[in-house]
Amino acid sequence: MLESCKLCPRRCGANRAEGRLGYCGAGRLPRVFRYGPHFGEEPPLTGEKGSGTVFFSHCTMRCIYCQNHPWSQGGQGEDLEIDALTGIFRSLAAKGCHNWNLVSPTPWLPQIKEALFPLLSAGISLPIVYNTSGFELVETLERFSDLADIALCDLRYATSACAAEGSDAPRYVECSREALRWFWNRLGPLELDPVGLARRGVICRLLALPGRVQEAVENLKWLAETVGTGISVSVMSQYTPVYRALERDGWNRRVTAEEYEMLTDAVDSLGFDNGWVQEYEDVAPEGLLGQEMPAGEGAVGAESRSSAASSV
Numbered sequence: 619m620l621e622s623c624k625l626c627p628r629r630c631g632a633n634r635a636e637g638r639l640g641y642c643g644a645g646r647l648p649r650v651f652r653y654g655p656h657f658g659e660e661p662p663l664t665g666e667k668g669s670g671t672v673f674f675s676h677c678t679m680r681c682i683y684c685q686n687h688p689w690s691q692g693g694q695g696e697d698l699e700i701d702a703l704t705g706i707f708r709s710l711a712a713k714g715c716h717n718w719n720l721v722s723p724t725p726w727l728p729q730i731k732e733a734l735f736p737l738l739s740a741g742i743s744l745p746i747v748y749n750t751s752g753f754e755l756v757e758t759l760e761r762f763s764d765l766a767d768i769a770l771c772d773l774r775y776a777t778s779a780c781a782a783e784g785s786d787a788p789r790y791v792e793c794s795r796e797a798l799r800w801f802w803n804r805l806g807p808l809e810l811d812p813v814g815l816a817r818r819g820v821i822c823r824l825l826a827l828p829g830r831v832q833e834a835v836e837n838l839k840w841l842a843e844t845v846g847t848g849i850s851v852s853v854m855s856q857y858t859p860v861y862r863a864l865e866r867d868g869w870n871r872r873v874t875a876e877e878y879e880m881l882t883d884a885v886d887s888l889g890f891d892n893g894w895v896q897e898y899e900d901v902a903p904e905g906l907l908g909q910e911m912p913a914g915e916g917a918v919g920a921e922s923r924s925s926a927a928s929s930v
């Protein structure tokens with residue numbers, strides 16, 4: 619599959635098997651920036667011992683405000699042979715993590731599948747969280763459907779213009795909605811075990827963007843009409859202008875309290891009753907200011923989500 623990579627909607631066709639780099643920057647060997655128990659995900663993923671999170675380098679999106687840009691776009695991380703990646707998954711299970719949380723796994727799905735195979739064959743298994751921007755191809759999701767027990771899927775934009783401006787992904791809206799629908803049809807609502815840990819289902823994340831909260835409101839309406847209000851939503855206020863957004867008018871500020879209230883009001887008025895609403899924060903959560911963090915193993919902070927939230 620790496621000889622002409624078409625894993626994501628960019629379908630750039632790079633011959634990664636020969637070491638060529640795709641649009642996303644991914645080559646042959648899986649590259650990992652950081653891994654460890656993560657305590658900033660939604661409560662049924664975090665539990666007491668953390669979500670076993672692996673931050674993969676190279677992302678198929680080009681978000682101008684990406685808080686993970688040193689590795690998602692800058693390529694920081696370490697190239698790993700498959701057995702080393704197997705070792706990471708094994709170590710996360712040994713630490714008691716409640717799941718394997720694959721952050722931006724799309725360019726690496728064949729290698730992840732290969733790395734997990736020996737563990738699954740040996741009966742070492744955790745729920746797998748497919749943690750994605752939503753910019754996915756359904757045919758790829760079908761092919762790697764055993765790598766998604768729980769989908770943690772963004773719906774970030776509702777217009778092509780905004781998706782092009784924010785992430786160089788004009789086809790994002792159709793791709794993410796098809797992906798979300800596919801996840802929902804396959805996995806359905808979030809299922810919890812007796813102690814409240816997620817074992818299967820879909821969580822949809824909606825990030826309020828400055829001056830563009832209507833994008834998230836439109837996605838909530840789409841969810842209500844398409845999959846219904848039983849889906850768990852995770853509404854996030856944590857947008858922080860970092861990276862290239864610092865120099866872009868309109869993107870170089872935080873979301874206002876009034877803007878965020880538009881989104882939380884929509885959650886209520888549309889009747890969503892499962893999920894979490896992050897509290898409004900008017901200062902950047904610690905860890906979201908774009909500082910570079912050391913690669914490797916360690917407890918993972920707020921790189922993907924700040925944890926302060928209340929139930930819907």
Ligand code: SF4
Nearest residue numbers: 623626629630640642
């Ligand atoms: S995953 Fe990367 S290499 Fe593969 S098609 Fe997408 S952008 Fe190209």
